[in-house]
Amino acid sequence: MTLHPILAALRRHKAGVVLIALQIALTLAIVCNAIFIIGSRVQRIQRPTGMDEKNLFMVTQLWVGAPTGDDKASIDKLDAMLRTDVQTLRSLPDVESAIAINSLPLTNSTWSGGIGLKPAQEHATAHAAHYFADEQTIHTLGLRLIAGRDFNAGDVHHMGVRGQNVPPIVIVTKALADKLFPGGNAVGKTIYIDRNTPSTIVGVVARMQVPSVDSWANDFTWNSVLIPTRLDGNFSRYAVRARPGRMDAAMKEARAALFAANPMRVIGDDADSSGVKSFADIRARAYRADLGMAILMGVICLILLAVTGAGIVGLTSFWVGQRHKQIGVRRALGARKIDILRYFQTENLLIAGGGAMLGVVLALGLNLLLMRHFAMARLPIGYVLAGVAAVLALGQGAVFLPARRASNVPPVVATRSV
Amino acid sequence: MLKMNHLSKVYRTEVVETYALRDFNIDVKEGEFVAVTGPSGSGKTTFLTIAGLLETFSGGEYYLDGIEVSNLNDNARSKIRNEKIGFIFQAFNLIPDLNVYDNIEVPLRYRGMKTAERKQRIMDALERVGLSSRARHYPAELSGGQQQRVAIARALAGSPRLLLADEPTGNLDTQMARGVLELIEDIHRGGATIVMVTHDPELAARAQRNVHIIDGQVVDLAEEPRFHAHAAEAAHEYR
Numbered sequence: 107m108t109l110h111p112i113l114a115a116l117r118r119h120k121a122g123v124v125l126i127a128l129q130i131a132l133t134l135a136i137v138c139n140a141i142f143i144i145g146s147r148v149q150r151i152q153r154p155t156g157m158d159e160k161n162l163f164m165v166t167q168l169w170v171g172a173p174t175g176d177d178k179a180s181i182d183k184l185d186a187m188l189r190t191d192v193q194t195l196r197s198l199p200d201v202e203s204a205i206a207i208n209s210l211p212l213t214n215s216t217w218s219g220g221i222g223l224k225p226a227q228e229h230a231t232a233h234a235a236h237y238f239a240d241e242q243t244i245h246t247l248g249l250r251l252i253a254g255r256d257f258n259a260g261d262v263h264h265m266g267v268r269g270q271n272v273p274p275i276v277i278v279t280k281a282l283a284d285k286l287f288p289g290g291n292a293v294g295k296t297i298y299i300d301r302n303t304p305s306t307i308v309g310v311v312a313r314m315q316v317p318s319v320d321s322w323a324n325d326f327t328w329n330s331v332l333i334p335t336r337l338d339g340n341f342s343r344y345a346v347r348a349r350p351g352r353m354d355a356a357m358k359e360a361r362a363a364l365f366a367a368n369p370m371r372v373i374g375d376d377a378d379s380s381g382v383k384s385f386a387d388i389r390a391r392a393y394r395a396d397l398g399m400a401i402l403m404g405v406i407c408l409i410l411l412a413v414t415g416a417g418i419v420g421l422t423s424f425w426v427g428q429r430h431k432q433i434g435v436r437r438a439l440g441a442r443k444i445d446i447l448r449y450f451q452t453e454n455l456l457i458a459g460g461g462a463m464l465g466v467v468l469a470l471g472l473n474l475l476l477m478r479h480f481a482m483a484r485l486p487i488g489y490v491l492a493g494v495a496a497v498l499a500l501g502q503g504a505v506f507l508p509a510r511r512a513s514n515v516p517p518v519v520a521t522r523s524v
Numbered sequence: 525m526l527k528m529n530h531l532s533k534v535y536r537t538e539v540v541e542t543y544a545l546r547d548f549n550i551d552v553k554e555g556e557f558v559a560v561t562g563p564s565g566s567g568k569t570t571f572l573t574i575a576g577l578l579e580t581f582s583g584g585e586y587y588l589d590g591i592e593v594s595n596l597n598d599n600a601r602s603k604i605r606n607e608k609i610g611f612i613f614q615a616f617n618l619i620p621d622l623n624v625y626d627n628i629e630v631p632l633r634y635r636g637m638k639t640a641e642r643k644q645r646i647m648d649a650l651e652r653v654g655l656s657s658r659a660r661h662y663p664a665e666l667s668g669g670q671q672q673r674v675a676i677a678r679a680l681a682g683s684p685r686l687l688l689a690d691e692p693t694g695n696l697d698t699q700m701a702r703g704v705l706e707l708i709e710d711i712h713r714g715g716a717t718i719v720m721v722t723h724d725p726e727l728a729a730r731a732q733r734n735v736h737i738i739d740g741q742v743v744d745l746a747e748e749p750r751f752h753a754h755a756a757e758a759a760h761e762y763r
Binding site for chain 1: 599605623
């Protein structure tokens with residue numbers, strides 16, 4: 107199939123050609139960027155926290171009538187209540203392990219601060235989330251210790267929520283270790299969490315995401331430090347690992363057992379982030395907006411592709427109707443059915459190809475705009491090429507039925523006067 | 525060149541069968557110029573569409589250049605149309621989106637002919653119909669007579685062995701019609717077999733042989749002396 111006669115005919119139908127090519131170009135530009143956004147969101151949603159999330163749930167509760175002062179007696183009492191709760195949870199038949207912790211990844215309740223390498227360092231070397239942990243934290247959360255050692259019971263202290271006790275040892279994530287000590291081997295090195303007090307890194311875990319998934323935390327998403335301290339306050343959180351397959355039972359047992367141990371507390375309902383939540387729920391809640399955006403973008407893409415496909419079907423059907431006699435004449439002059447089919451497929455390929463070339467420029471332009479105003483990443487060329495392939499395939503698919511209808515126009519049509 | 529034995533063409537609907545051709549017999553020898561005449565609705569055009577492989581038939585046999593065509597598939601029929609048959613239609617049937625040159629090129633492209641040969645044939649054909657200067661014009665820019673000459677050039681360029689003309693001068697005035705007919709006669713003198721459907725006895729008289737169709741059957745003209753006499757007289761006036 108040579109292009110000259112098709113191009114010659116297209117030149118006589120400029121309006122339809124330009125409209126469809128523009129529609130294809132716009133579709134390509136929007137779909138490329140939308141799919142890139144979807145891909146980014148899906149990647150974000152699927153990124154692992156570093157924990158073994160299966161069989162993990164979190165209990166958030168608030169004491170009623172508990173001491174509120176910062177005096178030692180109040181803090182000791184709160185600590186005793188906290189330890190009782192942890193022991194209560196650990197003793198449940200469907201619970202494998204349990205810990206008290208101030209926050210978990212994806213809960214959006216972030217404790218964070220700068221970390222320096224020298225005392226009173228003016229600008230922090232890194233920013234990191236603080237997790238107040240104990241000797242069972244790594245096991246309960248399913249973190250992977252890749253260097254150094256875990257905490258032992260003797261390492262763990264306790265303090266009030268407004269306390270300033272900085273422990274002498276910490277465990278950091280690999281991302282934080284690499285940031286602080288790019289040369290490697292962070293174990294044994296000293297860091298400053300509160301500017302003045304040195305803490306020695308005794309262990310490195312492979313990965314632990316910070317609690318926040320908001321954009322402000324993007325710069326330190328994987329920078330976490332585990333501090334061997336029980337935090338005593340009016341509310342507490344527990345991370346609980348259920349025995350395999352016993353998650354639901356463990357969650358029910360946990361709520362009942364905590365109330366049985368001490369009824370003077372509030373454990374929220376499922377409607378908010380407090381209460382007893384499976385980590386799967388926490389993850390779903392954390393990425394609800396991302397998922398919503400991905401679905402919205404997906405729907406927009408589908409609508410755009412459907413409208414463009416329908417436009418191609420409509421225009422080609424119109425052209426087939428308009429050229430009914432002409433198709434019959436071509437058949438009479440020796441065109442085979444496949445020649446007619448190829449004619450319309452090639453014609454569409456030329457229009458879609460022109461539209462796609464313009465679409466590539468528009469896609470990159472739109473991406474630049476989004477980069478400038480919405481901090482979007484640069485659109486990888488792979489997405490653009492995939493988009494081009496998609497609109498060309500869409501065009502070929504959409505044109506197929508009308509083209510086949512055209513190929514079935516019988517040659518005898520040439521002899522009919524109407 | 526073209527032989528039909530007991531050929532029939534039936535159009536069927538749910539309630540009725542209509543015979544467009546019935547027990548139709550014709551034998552056109554190679555190099556003959558045959559005019560097919562008959563009243564409207566007699567089956568002239570149906571005969572022509574079947575002869576040109578534009579349509580299939582319901583029964584009987586049809587030999588085209590010695591080939592029995594009833595069992596040929598669509599591709600084979602397309603190839604024969606393209607290589608052996610030239611068409612001239614009453615409504616010219618040029619493709620309005622293509623200029624004169626590209627119109628003439630259409631069947632040659634389907635034949636897979638090389639560019640240089642296509643060009644040579646197109647220019648020769650245009651020369652022969654006297655439209656060399658109009659190669660880049662579009663059909664809408666030409667008169668009816670010129671359009672029909674382009675259609676003839678399109679048929680000529682393919683060097684067809686059989687030229688089928690369906691009322692070729694039906695849409696033309698007398699002067700243009702005369703020019704077109706002269707071209708057809710010229711093609712005939714070149715060796716092609718011509719079958720021309722017409723309801724015009726004056727045109728029919730220019731052919732070597734007349735075949736008259738009534739109600740889908742060939743009528744023996746020997747038994748129709750009035751027609752014969754009338755046709756001869758008309759041909760004399762036409763010249």
